[in-house]
């Protein structure tokens with residue numbers, strides 16, 4: 601089913617997976633509505649997409665603020681008349697051991713990775729129910745399935761997202777609303793820069809960058825799910841680099 605003309609809101613669109621997905625979907629004719637905090641990065645992306653003939657709008661959005669997420673979804677409806685897909689992708693991954701008590705980082709991960717997704721659902725669901733169709737996608741992670749030392753809180757947020765999205769699927773499928781998590785293994789993006797524990801950052805990055813996926817690999821997976829016929833609800837795509845052991 602064509603992606604062309606679908607109206608797609610993406611959070612965390614200023615870099616990495618969000619930006620790559622915006623470009624891929626716009627290339628396939630979607631109208632993309634892009635939110636993140638760094639407006640200069642959003643502006644660059646907008647120029648890139650429109651220069652290539654795509655359609656996009658951007659708005660500064662902090663997903664920890666319910667009203668800002670609502671405003672992003674409202675912008676989609678105002679500019680393009682409907683909302684076909686919301687991709688709740690914004691996230692951060694400041695890994696560390698629990699005993700280091702990086703409580704501010706725990707709060708931040710809960711606010712962005714969990715509450716940000718919930719705010720996206722809250723903004724999109726009433727419109728999609730009224731339309732009688734829609735698709736809600738969240739970026740989860742392999743860490744939504746397995747926990748390791750250093751990942752207790754990050755994995756906790758991603759386990760939560762997986763649970764919330766499965767509940768959403770069970771509740772809203774009958775209303776013709778599709779829902780999916782995309783669960784990547786290692787992807788080479790700026791995400792590693794959110795790790796403030798220097799040793800953990802260096803180890804994680806050096807281990808994973810030798811085999812990591814690219815943001816385009818994840819964009820392709822998301823585009824595949826969006827492009828399926830309406831009666832096909834791809835619920836999860838879990839994709840690792842071939843050489844990733846765990």
Ligand SMILES: NC(=O)c1ccc[n+]([C@@H]2O[C@H](COP(=O)([O-])OP(=O)(O)OC[C@H]3O[C@@H](n4cnc5c(N)ncnc54)[C@H](OP(=O)(O)O)[C@@H]3O)[C@@H](O)[C@H]2O)c1
Pocket residue numbers: 611612613614615616617618635636637638639641661662663664689690691692693712739740741742783784785786787788789790791792815
């Ligand atoms: N890279 C990986 O290996 C990997 C693996 C599994 C899952 N993931 C997940 O993939 C998602 C995207 O991450 P990425 O790898 O593409 O890393 P990234 O390049 O660092 O992208 C993260 C995005 O989230 C946005 N963001 C962070 N806090 C935000 C906030 N409060 N409000 C709005 N936007 C916010 C950032 O934009 P601003 O800073 O401009 O706001 C940025 O656009 C995350 O949910 C991450 O957990 C990544």
